[in-house]
Amino acid sequence: MEGKRYNVQKTIAEINQKIKEGRAVIVTAEEMVDIVRDKGEIEAAKEVDVVTTGTFSPMCSSGAFINFGHSVPGIKASKVWLNGVPAYAGLAAVDIYIGCTEPREDDPLNKVYPGEFLYGGGHVIQDLVAGKPVLLKAEAYGTHCYPKKKFEKKVTLKDLPFAQLCNPRNAYQNYNCAVNVTTKTIYTYMGTLRPRMGNANYCTSGQLSPLFNDPYYKTIGIGTRIFLGGGVGYIISEGTQHNPDVPRTEKGIPKRPSGTIMVTGNLKAMTPRYLAGVSILGYGCSLAVGIGVPIPVLNEEIAMSTGVSDEDIVTQVIDYGLDYHMGKARPIAEVTYKELKSGQIKVDGKIVPTAPLSSYARAREIAATLKKWIQQGDFTLTEPQSTIPSSGTPFNN
Amino acid sequence: MYTRVLVLRFPPDITDKPLVCRLARDFDLDFNILKAEILPEEEGLMVLELSGHKKNVSEGLKYLKAQGVKIKSVAQQIRRNEDVCIHCGACTGICPTNALTIDPETAYVNFEPSKCKGCEFCLIVCPVRAMEIKFAKEKV
Ligand code: SF4
Ligand code: SF4
Numbered sequence: 001m002e003g004k005r006y007n008v009q010k011t012i013a014e015i016n017q018k019i020k021e022g023r024a025v026i027v028t029a030e031e032m033v034d035i036v037r038d039k040g041e042i043e044a045a046k047e048v049d050v051v052t053t054g055t056f057s058p059m060c061s062s063g064a065f066i067n068f069g070h071s072v073p074g075i076k077a078s079k080v081w082l083n084g085v086p087a088y089a090g091l092a093a094v095d096i097y098i099g100c101t102e103p104r105e106d107d108p109l110n111k112v113y114p115g116e117f118l119y120g121g122g123h124v125i126q127d128l129v130a131g132k133p134v135l136l137k138a139e140a141y142g143t144h145c146y147p148k149k150k151f152e153k154k155v156t157l158k159d160l161p162f163a164q165l166c167n168p169r170n171a172y173q174n175y176n177c178a179v180n181v182t183t184k185t186i187y188t189y190m191g192t193l194r195p196r197m198g199n200a201n202y203c204t205s206g207q208l209s210p211l212f213n214d215p216y217y218k219t220i221g222i223g224t225r226i227f228l229g230g231g232v233g234y235i236i237s238e239g240t241q242h243n244p245d246v247p248r249t250e251k252g253i254p255k256r257p258s259g260t261i262m263v264t265g266n267l268k269a270m271t272p273r274y275l276a277g278v279s280i281l282g283y284g285c286s287l288a289v290g291i292g293v294p295i296p297v298l299n300e301e302i303a304m305s306t307g308v309s310d311e312d313i314v315t316q317v318i319d320y321g322l323d324y325h326m327g328k329a330r331p332i333a334e335v336t337y338k339e340l341k342s343g344q345i346k347v348d349g350k351i352v353p354t355a356p357l358s359s360y361a362r363a364r365e366i367a368a369t370l371k372k373w374i375q376q377g378d379f380t381l382t383e384p385q386s387t388i389p390s391s392g393t394p395f396n397n
Numbered sequence: 398m399y400t401r402v403l404v405l406r407f408p409p410d411i412t413d414k415p416l417v418c419r420l421a422r423d424f425d426l427d428f429n430i431l432k433a434e435i436l437p438e439e440e441g442l443m444v445l446e447l448s449g450h451k452k453n454v455s456e457g458l459k460y461l462k463a464q465g466v467k468i469k470s471v472a473q474q475i476r477r478n479e480d481v482c483i484h485c486g487a488c489t490g491i492c493p494t495n496a497l498t499i500d501p502e503t504a505y506v507n508f509e510p511s512k513c514k515g516c517e518f519c520l521i522v523c524p525v526r527a528m529e530i531k532f533a534k535e536k537v
Binding site for chain 2: 364
């Protein structure tokens with residue numbers, strides 16, 4: 001961050017030294033709101049070293065790489081199912097990727113509308129981390145070196161030689177608030193939406209959400225160590241659909257869906273409390289993922305951004321009835337997270353009850369857990385090896 | 398999966414028709430006969446646990462009614478499986494009686510069974526299927 005003079009300047013190495021000596025001050029993003037409000041960002045930057053964030057929400061574009069080990073004689077699997085859910089097998093002989101939105105092959109889908117999607121890839125991942133046995137079936141065409149054509153066995157996470165959660169797009173920085181202006185109930189990935197704006201659903205943890213606390217990704221980058229699914233993971237890239245160039249508030253908070261991250265971590269160290277398979281009526285299955293990102297308070301500018309509160313965060317109300325699938329997602333209104341969390345919002349003069357799809361209670365738990373890990377010296381911060389694309393800042397790449 | 402426990406009364410003239418089997422064949426429903434008997438006046442009584450897609454269950458029941466079967470629901474109670482609930486709050490926007498609400502302090506979702514009217518909306522809206530029906534079978 002050359003060129004800019006700050007009153008407070010710290011490095012990640014200095015903060016890590018303090019963590020090791022047990023002198024670092026760690027607070028959650030929720031606690032930071034009051035600290036910045038009461039003391040100002042300069043004092044806050046002097047006092048606080050790390051701010052922990054958290055989110056727990058259904059996050060499509062999640063899944064796991066699994067190697068299930070060679071059998072004798074060997075198989076070069078070309079089709080693989082886990083508890084009846086197809087996994088992608090076009091990798092190597094016994095490497096697969098199980099995606100969270102893949103339904104069971106025999107799922108009735110939306111044939112009887114709205115479908116329930118009771119079991120899919122997300123549920124397989126949850127069953128694995130819960131230690132439950134999962135039935136693995138593989139089929140192959142057979143080769144000289146791998147003659148076996150069929151293979152079936154019960155596997156548990158413990159027996160698998162390798163299992164790594166790898167989510168191409170998580171932790172969306174802001175997301176729409178969804179309503180339905182038509183006269184019929186609709187079933188979307190934003191939940192069940194009653195006709196004539198009968199309800200409004202939203203889905204980020206607001207002031208606790210990782211990317212809201214570092215809106216230009218100044219400390220979050222490739223190689224950032226994070227809380228992932230109850231274990232430790234890393235940010236490995238910006239996520240798919242990462243789009244930093246959207247309208248932002250004066251404080252730099254995106255008003256639309258914008259930044260995303262790609263994350264990975266050892267599945268064997270994770271827990272089902274923070275990786276839960278979900279079934280979204282009429283839409284499909286997915287995985288609720290728990291993520292917590294630590295933000296080093298390197299200067300007062302970062303202190304300021306981690307002090308963000310629900311009243312500073314704005315999102316757009318979008319009609320999912322007509323506009324969305326026609327690709328005309330135009331905002332009907334703009335609301336703050338404070339309004340959304342009050343239980344109702346006003347749209348076109350109408351009072352609409354709101355509900356979250358993301359668990360604020362679990363997000364809080366994650367931020368508190370990460371805070372504890374760092375306080376105990378079990379978790380130190382990493383220096384990002386590279387930043388992810390940002391916008392409107394001199395650090396663009 | 399949607400499940401209901403029902404008391405079916407078959408008038409004497411239709412007790413010999415294989416109506417219940419057609420629920421499985423034509424409406425893709427699973428059924429479990431909890432109790433069945435022919436009453437003295439030759440009316441048939443059956444307590445049936447019916448599961449399947451909600452739409453199929455109601456279509457199946459419509460069919461039975463059209464055949465002259467009298468249907469009554471068994472007293473049932475909605476409960477929450479506390480181990481499964483992730484406190485997301487998705488159910489709070491759909492519950493018509495405010496039996497499910499978010500505690501503004503703790504952010505946990507409270508369930509007050511006394512306010513629940515048993516509409517069952519939350520059952521399929523809950524993404525982790527934490528809301529369940531408990532049947533008061535002893536009342537049958
Ligand atoms: S929708 Fe289900 S998981 Fe979410 S709060 Fe309600 S009961 Fe709990
Ligand atoms: S059954 Fe209906 S009234 Fe009862 S908690 Fe669920 S949504 Fe609310």
